[in-house]
Amino acid sequence: MFPYEPLENFEGTRGHLVFDPSKCTSCMMCMKRCPSQAITVQRAEKIWTLDRFRCVMCGNCVDVCKFDVLSMEREYAKSATPAERSVEIYEITYVKPERPKKETAE
Amino acid sequence: MTGRQTIIPFGPQHPVLPEPIHLDLVVEDEHVVSAIPSIGYVHRGLESLVDRREYQDFVFLAERICGICSFTHSSTFCQGIEGMMGIQVPSRATYLRTMWGEYSRIHSHLLWLGLFADSLGFESLFYQAWKIRESILDELEATTGGRVIQGVCKVGGVRRDVSNSFLSEMDDRLDEIEDEMKDLTNVFLNDYTLTKRLIGKGVLSKEDAYYLGAAGPTARGSGLELDARSTGYLAYGDIGFKPVVEKGGDGYARCAVRCRELFQSVEIIRRVITDMPDGEFFTAVKGNPDGEYFSRSEQPRGEVIHYLKGNGTKNLAQFRVRTPTLTNIPPLVSILAGCELADVPQIVLTIDPCIGCMER
Numbered sequence: 001m002f003p004y005e006p007l008e009n010f011e012g013t014r015g016h017l018v019f020d021p022s023k024c025t026s027c028m029m030c031m032k033r034c035p036s037q038a039i040t041v042q043r044a045e046k047i048w049t050l051d052r053f054r055c056v057m058c059g060n061c062v063d064v065c066k067f068d069v070l071s072m073e074r075e076y077a078k079s080a081t082p083a084e085r086s087v088e089i090y091e092i093t094y095v096k097p098e099r100p101k102k103e104t105a106e
Numbered sequence: 107m108t109g110r111q112t113i114i115p116f117g118p119q120h121p122v123l124p125e126p127i128h129l130d131l132v133v134e135d136e137h138v139v140s141a142i143p144s145i146g147y148v149h150r151g152l153e154s155l156v157d158r159r160e161y162q163d164f165v166f167l168a169e170r171i172c173g174i175c176s177f178t179h180s181s182t183f184c185q186g187i188e189g190m191m192g193i194q195v196p197s198r199a200t201y202l203r204t205m206w207g208e209y210s211r212i213h214s215h216l217l218w219l220g221l222f223a224d225s226l227g228f229e230s231l232f233y234q235a236w237k238i239r240e241s242i243l244d245e246l247e248a249t250t251g252g253r254v255i256q257g258v259c260k261v262g263g264v265r266r267d268v269s270n271s272f273l274s275e276m277d278d279r280l281d282e283i284e285d286e287m288k289d290l291t292n293v294f295l296n297d298y299t300l301t302k303r304l305i306g307k308g309v310l311s312k313e314d315a316y317y318l319g320a321a322g323p324t325a326r327g328s329g330l331e332l333d334a335r336s337t338g339y340l341a342y343g344d345i346g347f348k349p350v351v352e353k354g355g356d357g358y359a360r361c362a363v364r365c366r367e368l369f370q371s372v373e374i375i376r377r378v379i380t381d382m383p384d385g386e387f388f389t390a391v392k393g394n395p396d397g398e399y400f401s402r403s404e405q406p407r408g409e410v411i412h413y414l415k416g417n418g419t420k421n422l423a424q425f426r427v428r429t430p431t432l433t434n435i436p437p438l439v440s441i442l443a444g445c446e447l448a449d450v451p452q453i454v455l456t457i458d459p460c461i462g463c464m465e466r
Contacts, residue, residue, distance in 0.1 A: 009247060010244075010247050010248040011248075012248065012249075012250075012251050012266065013247055013251055013252075014251040014252055014257065033160070033163055035159060035163045035164075035166040035167055056166070056170070056255075057252070057257075058166045058257050059251070059257060059265075060163060060166060063265070072251075
């Protein structure tokens with residue numbers, strides 16, 4: 001039989017996008033700068049969605065995000081039939097840290 | 107010849123064509139008398155999206171105009187915006203862009219060699235050419251992150267750096283790739299059947315090539331020394347560049363131009379890696395583009411022109427691309443007149459049609 005090994009890609013390959021809900025501040029920069037409009041953010045309901053089939057893995061959102069929420073992993077994105085296609089929904093769990101109130105000089 | 111004329115439609119779906127174009131071949135008893143082209147099967151309206159995307163994000167859309175020549179589209183677009191805004195790109199970024207552009211040219215010519223062999227019926231040679239192309243795509247994926255769409259140019263420079271140790275490893279791997287390419291081009295240029303089928307077919311004279319506006323290897327195969335890299339953009343001014351020219355004007359000459367350009371690209375990459383300057387690989391960009399700019403560069407298929415017009419806002423006002431395949435269609439129509447019907451697929455492929463670029 002033909003020897004079969006899984007394909008290995010490289011360290012810096014832009015495979016698929018990974019989102020960390022605990023750091024997202026809903027600034028909506030990734031939504032504005034996505035060239036294929038694959039990301040939507042709803043600030044009031046704290047929901048971040050990604051349509052994996054619209055995403056072209058360009059990495060613009062990773063460059064633009066100032067809070068290190070998004071990153072690219074190296075495994076290629078999986079395929080699916082049109083019936084299985086759906087939008088992935090994440091709940092944003094970031095809580096803004098409390099800052100001590102500054103004393104105002106009278 | 108007094109046979110009746112029949113019209114045979116060729117395309118848009120044809121096993122030989124990589125992309126859809128329609129030709130109505132007017133045929134008299136197996137001799138083609140004339141050809142009437144129809145285009146417009148893959149027009150997507152990419153140029154009109156400029157008013158909906160910011161100019162820095164539009165690089166990703168400019169890349170996706172074509173899958174084969176994607177790197178040169180993104181690098182020409184960035185060159186246009188940088189010229190309009192007066193941004194000075196650091197020299198390491200220009201050298202890296204030159205290197206990736208030449209790798210992209212090698213991959214495009216190997217792709218063409220494979221499709222050309224397939225159009226002649228030589229499928230095993232098609233697989234061998236694409237097998238060598240896989241090692242080039244591995245180099246591109248390891249350094250840029252994408253095999254076919256690189257996504258590495260941005261306004262002001264490049265998005266990623268390549269370490270000097272990795273560059274010297276790439277230089278070593280080029281020796282093995284060059285040996286494999288020598289075996290491959292030896293078959294294309296010296297095999298008995300291929301020379302019988304290619305020499306003397308589809309002749310484009312030098313005057314016709316000039317007056318009909320041929321570009322790229324189609325023009326260089328007929329003796330015209332036309333290459334946009336002679337103008338010295340990116341790192342070509344420092345390295346020095348002389349176009350590869352053949353005098354035959356037939357399909358064999360155009361194939362020979364592309365085979366020789368493979369080795370010329372390998373030499374350019376070696377030179378760029380040896381002379382790679384150190385320093386930054388991008389500069390910060392502030393402000394909006396205002397004015398007009400005409401950006402030219404050499405794609406694997408010929409000279410591409412990006413015309414950009416800005417009006418001081420974040421979106422460009424107008425974006426227009428003139429690709430080399432559009433200007434190679436009139437020479438194609440003139441070559442097809444007078445050929446045999448069995449030679450039509452290979453003659454259509456010798457101009458290297460990239461219809462996705464031609465009709466964005």
